Amino acid sequence: MLIFKILSKINNKELIACAEIKNPAVDARPCSSARDSNLKELVMSQKFLRTTAVLLGLAAAVPVSAADISWSTGPTFNGPNGHLGILTNGSLVEAINLAGAPGASITVDPGGLNITFSTINSPFYPNSWSSAGNGGNTDAAWGTILNTFEWISGSNPTISNFLSGLTTGHQYQLQLFAARSDCCGTRTASFSDGAGHTSDAVRGDSYTSIVGNFTADALTQTLQLIDSSNNPILNAYVLRDVTPVPEPETYAMLLAGLGLLGFVARRRKENT
Template identity: 25%
Template sequence: MKSAGGEGIFNQTGGTNTVAGNLTLGLAPGSSGTYTLDGGTLNVGNIVYGGGRGVFNYNGGTLNVTGNSVALNAFVSNSNFTLGSGQTLTASEGITNNANGSFTVGAGATVAAGGLGLVNYGLLGGTGTVAGNVISSGNVGPGNSPGMLSITGDYTQSALGTFTAEIGGLLAGTQYDVLNVSGTAFLDGLLNVSLYDLGGGLFAPHAGDYFDILTASTITGSFSSLSFATLSDPNLFWRVSYLTDAIGTTDVVRLSVAQNAVVPAPVPEPETYAMLLAGLGLLGVAGRRRNKRAA
């Protein structure tokens, strides 16, 4: 622990640190407190900030929050972080999930991100709610395979970003992934679609099946590249559509399965049959004549 000018820095690299009640960072006005977890285990009731500024850097190890609240100015994840069911993480200046980080918002959990919102360079998933904006140059994969992730603000996917949708059935949010955006979805980058096994074998879509994988009040732009799982029937293909509902209040990215048009073999007309049979008869006569000459 280092202290200088009202600044407290604590780096945990191993062992177990247990705080029975609240871990308060930046207790006094004008102070700042930073806790960096690089390894080991931190057991804590809640993590909060006081009158100053509190920052938590999660780089590795195990973070166990037994209470329901983590309230900080900033939260930075460089490892695998899961906000448990019913818990709340509030960061007034925003949350950063770096390239080697995995950030999962559990069922019933809420991430309240101020500032720019939740800036994702790694993997963002889960079935909870992000209260704020999400800006992603990483991979967003709703659910815990599969499920629905909700964003109350805007969703911005850069040209470097990926949206991954796993398809295991026809029921939205339970059998296939859905990203539910209350604000505007600004789309670019890659749409990656994979098939999922819910226990009865890898799902095999049929012609006419469709999946509304992203909903938003408004969709701006589109995915610039597409990667689809191979369908079992070679006559089937994936289609991506950008639609608006009948009321005009919700835009949808719809993934559907269509069938290639099958061109039937032409059926000869009766006249064609007659000409064909006549031709065969002439060939038979010519063949017999040649055979007689050979004799």
């Protein structure tokens, strides 16, 4: 009779498990019940560790910022009422003014749109410019935002976490403002999700916004920056959550359906 001993430490406890191979010519005694129990515990623990490793591997393989973006050209945002080109559907997530340095928040059209932009120095754009022109806006705050932009030098730089803090499954609308009326207004800008979905190119002096819609599949979202001069710019952007909200009638129908299911379940229980 040959007995194999397996040694392992699980939760700092040494386990000794044995398994027998019976000699056909000799009757072998079975292992003790205690050792059988140890063997079962060891095998189950090893299965658990293997399963955990597989799940961790799958989690690591999930893409973190790969949602496809559907692009369109949005409203223009110059002229006396250019600020009315800022879209307001859904609920505001963030409005960002890229000014080259952090500063006080700026509220556009306090008596109307009443959108407050956070003034930041973006970590993604290392350079800034403060003579881009105000686009002829009568709203002073919006003109101030448009007069500055940040820029980065390079061919189609890709930022994997341009947006963060998203809610997986929610639908978002990203409106981008990249404009200038100074020396280089004829340069064109476009944006991409880094996966082959690219917006139309617009001239800086056209003051045409670019709008991207996507459903978040991670906490972050990739944005690729494209410019005809390889110096992409961005004055500001607005991110809105446009996830449809169920109507009250939908909730009423849902509650009625749950009530009906409960009634059927009780009837079945009474009949058994």
